[in-house]
Amino acid sequence: MSAELNYDDRHIALLEALWGEGYLSPGGPEEVARVVENAPVAGAHMLDIGSGSGAIAVSLVRDHGAAHVTGIDIEEPVCAAARRRVAQAGLSDRITIRQVTPGPLPFDAASYDVVFSKDSIIHIPDKEALAADAFRVLKPGGWFAASDWLIAHDDAPSAEMAAYIAQEDLDFAMASPARYHRALKQAGFDNITLTNRNAWYTAVAREELARMSGPERPEWEATHGADLIAESIVTWTAMIKVLETGEHCPHHLLAQKPA
Numbered sequence: 001m002s003a004e005l006n007y008d009d010r011h012i013a014l015l016e017a018l019w020g021e022g023y024l025s026p027g028g029p030e031e032v033a034r035v036v037e038n039a040p041v042a043g044a045h046m047l048d049i050g051s052g053s054g055a056i057a058v059s060l061v062r063d064h065g066a067a068h069v070t071g072i073d074i075e076e077p078v079c080a081a082a083r084r085r086v087a088q089a090g091l092s093d094r095i096t097i098r099q100v101t102p103g104p105l106p107f108d109a110a111s112y113d114v115v116f117s118k119d120s121i122i123h124i125p126d127k128e129a130l131a132a133d134a135f136r137v138l139k140p141g142g143w144f145a146a147s148d149w150l151i152a153h154d155d156a157p158s159a160e161m162a163a164y165i166a167q168e169d170l171d172f173a174m175a176s177p178a179r180y181h182r183a184l185k186q187a188g189f190d191n192i193t194l195t196n197r198n199a200w201y202t203a204v205a206r207e208e209l210a211r212m213s214g215p216e217r218p219e220w221e222a223t224h225g226a227d228l229i230a231e232s233i234v235t236w237t238a239m240i241k242v243l244e245t246g247e248h249c250p251h252h253l254l255a256q257k258p259a
Contacts, residue, residue, distance in 0.1 A: 026208075035116070161242045193253075
């Protein structure tokens with residue numbers, strides 16, 4: 001993961017207003033449920049890569065029955081928010097939040113039943129190293145279950161995609177579905193499934209833009225600042241262009257370490 005700070009308190013507040021309290025990526029608990037629906041979470045010891053402000057870890061324990069979740073992130077503001085949320089939920093004994101530095105996962109081999117990530121591994125450039133490290137820390141028979149924002153091809157981004165990535169001003173390291181599949185296969189995973197979520201998020205992103213730019217805009221500006229809302233409208237407009245072409249293609253990723 002990059003060490004660059006991506007989410008300050010203002011951006012966290014805006015994203016949570018769009019996506020739900022504690023969520024820094026779209027879809028809320030319903031999308032989390034879809035990511036893990038084919039991974040055995042109940043009773044599992046889980047690693048949540050890029051755990052954000054904690055709502056997902058709480059949901060994995062409270063709604064899906066995980067025995068314990070270790071959430072890791074590189075940014076102290078979101079780790080602090082996550083620890084507060086976990087404490088408020090009364091789940092500090094079943095959820096551990098750790099701030100980590102970019103690089104290999106700081107865990108022993110065969111430590112987890114499920115490695116999970118929700119729209120965070122876009123910040124990790126080396127997908128091959130990520131897949132190998134996830135394989136290493138999983139127990140035999142364990143599952144890698146994630147969602148991420150992908151680019152449809154391995155070529156240079158189109159002008160529209162490059163403009164969108166520049167507008168986001170985040171350390172995006174998008175990879176194609178083909179590259180993810182190769183990386184997971186080379187790491188040793190079986191039962192690899194990639195599910196394209198482009199149509200779903202294209203519709204959701206249009207709704208998000210309408211909320212920020214429509215009749216509710218003065219309220220959003222009063223709460224989050226006119227400058228941040230104006231910037232976000234430009235970003236969402238650029239993003240929708242590449243969602244509509246299919247070049248920006250969020251996916252679910254599922255793979256199993258052989259028993």
